[in-house]
Amino acid sequence: MTHTLHRQGEYQNEDYVWLMYQAKGINDTGIAEKARAFLAAAEAVGCSNWGDVKSGSILLYPVDYVKSRISNQSRLRGVLNAPEHVTEFLKQVKTADTGLSVVISGPLDYVLPACKAAGLTPHTINFSLGVWGKKELLPKQETLAVTTMCGHHMVAPGIVEKMAREVRAGRISAEEAGKKLAALCPCGIFNHVRAGKLVGEMATAAKAAARAARDGGATATPPTGCESCAGFEDGGGDSGSGAGAGEEE
Amino acid sequence: MILIDQEKCTGCGDCLAYCSVGAIKVKNRKAGVDPHRCTDCYVCVRNKACPQDAMTPSSLEAFIDEFCHVISDPTVTTAETGVPGRGTEESKTNDVTGRVKKGEVGFAIDMGRPGVGCYLRDVEKVARAVCAAGLKLEPGHVSPIGKLMTNLETGEFLPGIGDKYFLSIIIEGKTPTSNMGGVIQALQRVEKEIDTVFSLGLVLRVDEEGRSAAIAELPKYGLPVPTRGKVNVGLGRPLVTD
Numbered sequence: 508m509t510h511t512l513h514r515q516g517e518y519q520n521e522d523y524v525w526l527m528y529q530a531k532g533i534n535d536t537g538i539a540e541k542a543r544a545f546l547a548a549a550e551a552v553g554c555s556n557w558g559d560v561k562s563g564s565i566l567l568y569p570v571d572y573v574k575s576r577i578s579n580q581s582r583l584r585g586v587l588n589a590p591e592h593v594t595e596f597l598k599q600v601k602t603a604d605t606g607l608s609v610v611i612s613g614p615l616d617y618v619l620p621a622c623k624a625a626g627l628t629p630h631t632i633n634f635s636l637g638v639w640g641k642k643e644l645l646p647k648q649e650t651l652a653v654t655t656m657c658g659h660h661m662v663a664p665g666i667v668e669k670m671a672r673e674v675r676a677g678r679i680s681a682e683e684a685g686k687k688l689a690a691l692c693p694c695g696i697f698n699h700v701r702a703g704k705l706v707g708e709m710a711t712a713a714k715a716a717a718r719a720a721r722d723g724g725a726t727a728t729p730p731t732g733c734e735s736c737a738g739f740e741d742g743g744g745d746s747g748s749g750a751g752a753g754e755e756e
Numbered sequence: 757m758i759l760i761d762q763e764k765c766t767g768c769g770d771c772l773a774y775c776s777v778g779a780i781k782v783k784n785r786k787a788g789v790d791p792h793r794c795t796d797c798y799v800c801v802r803n804k805a806c807p808q809d810a811m812t813p814s815s816l817e818a819f820i821d822e823f824c825h826v827i828s829d830p831t832v833t834t835a836e837t838g839v840p841g842r843g844t845e846e847s848k849t850n851d852v853t854g855r856v857k858k859g860e861v862g863f864a865i866d867m868g869r870p871g872v873g874c875y876l877r878d879v880e881k882v883a884r885a886v887c888a889a890g891l892k893l894e895p896g897h898v899s900p901i902g903k904l905m906t907n908l909e910t911g912e913f914l915p916g917i918g919d920k921y922f923l924s925i926i927i928e929g930k931t932p933t934s935n936m937g938g939v940i941q942a943l944q945r946v947e948k949e950i951d952t953v954f955s956l957g958l959v960l961r962v963d964e965e966g967r968s969a970a971i972a973e974l975p976k977y978g979l980p981v982p983t984r985g986k987v988n989v990g991l992g993r994p995l996v997t998d
Contacts, residue, residue, distance in 0.1 A: 530849035608992035630990035633847040634982035640953035665773030738772035
């Protein structure tokens with residue numbers, strides 16, 4: 508499963524995923540207690556999102572509920588927002604000595620020094636070699652920067668673009684949009700802080716494009732792509748956002 | 757697939773944005789789901805995409821439909837691997853499983869990713885290409901895709917499933933590092949023959965600085981040195997050192 512590996516776009520140096528992993532049949536006993544040790548380390552350094560894929564993330568459910576569901580089948584993972592947080596997290600996990608595997612996913616120029624600062628040497632790395640094949644089928648780059656934060660594809664391009672329109676229209680803040688998108692990812696690996704920034708920038712760019720189109724006398728088209736409108740085969744549209752010409756800026 | 761109660765549906769289109777693969781369409785002011793495109797990921801149902809509560813999953817009777825659901829929905833565990841969703845423990849537990857050893861390279865070919873989806877006929881095309889180049893695929897009890905194959909040596913799939921559409925699925929295997937270039941070149945050829953995308957990960961044992969001689973070879977094949985990685989920091993016990 509490579510759902511944290513292939514992230515794209517800006518602000519990757521503010522985006523690190525930690526994963527706690529037991530290996531089936533090797534070190535998969537007494538997991539609940541060990542998971543709580545991981546969680547204590549994560550909370551101590553300011554983990555912005557975390558979850559257990561079987562129960563959901565703390566941006567989907569109340570944190571006490573997710574904690575109460577920790578079990579011997581749990582697989583915890585979460586998001587850290589700075590390399591120094593990675594170092595401190597690793598130091599604490601190393602001290603806890605759970606015997607479980609620990610993985611940090613992120614930009615190697617930051618992750619490797621963070622490991623070294625924690626006194627750890629990498630054992631194995633899964634290196635990302637990017638996207639291959641028919642790339643013209645991909646969503647737009649600014650959308651991919653958000654959707655690739657959930658490698659399981661639980662955050663669709665259409666909902667990202669819808670959130671950007673909501674932000675552009677002033678109905679929600681960029682930060683709220685980031686949290687709404689993160690709630691779609693049950694694992695807790697989606698960086699809602701980074702998503703808020705990216706969606707805010709999409710909204711700003713769309714607003715500027717609409718203004719330029721209006722000032723230039725052209726009819727503005729939905730600058731955020733509105734891929735979801737493509738699903739209307741009878742000329743309908745996205746009833747939720749009112750995107751496009753005449754939209755509130 | 758997902759069923760939409762046509763009596764309840766108002767044709768508002770709110771559900772469209774939740775589908776990664778564009779399986780939902782609105783026609784004549786009613787939403788419908790393309791049964792050939794829906795991957796049963798249940799994102800729309802789980803997140804209450806329909807304000808009228810008109811969406812429900814149908815029962816999954818055929819093996820391939822149930823398999824597709826388990827692979828596409830990370831809240832469901834694949835029984836044999838014990839890992840949610842599509843994948844396996846791959847590099848994440850390599851410090852205790854030793855699946856990829858020194859002198860070997862693991863390939864994680866994440867078909868349909870990001871955000872495109874894939875037909876199994878394209879997945880089989882890639883699997884056959886890398887097998888012919890010497891990649892040894894993981895068996896079905898380690899990597900779910902193995903359950904779809906009749907021959908792990910050749911990458912041949914079960915008959916009659918080529919038109920099944922998946923959100924994504926991973927081809928995993930390994931080969932000696934001396935053969936890494938052969939598998940990469942096979943991927944460079946087959947990437948031009950498929951109607952989808954894949955994301956590629958290379959799993960390698962590394963030195964204390966996180967370096968690998970195999971990574972330094974990548975520019976020979978026209979590939980950049982990777983900037984992202986999933987780093988197993990070697991805290992698992994008992995630790996595999998070979």
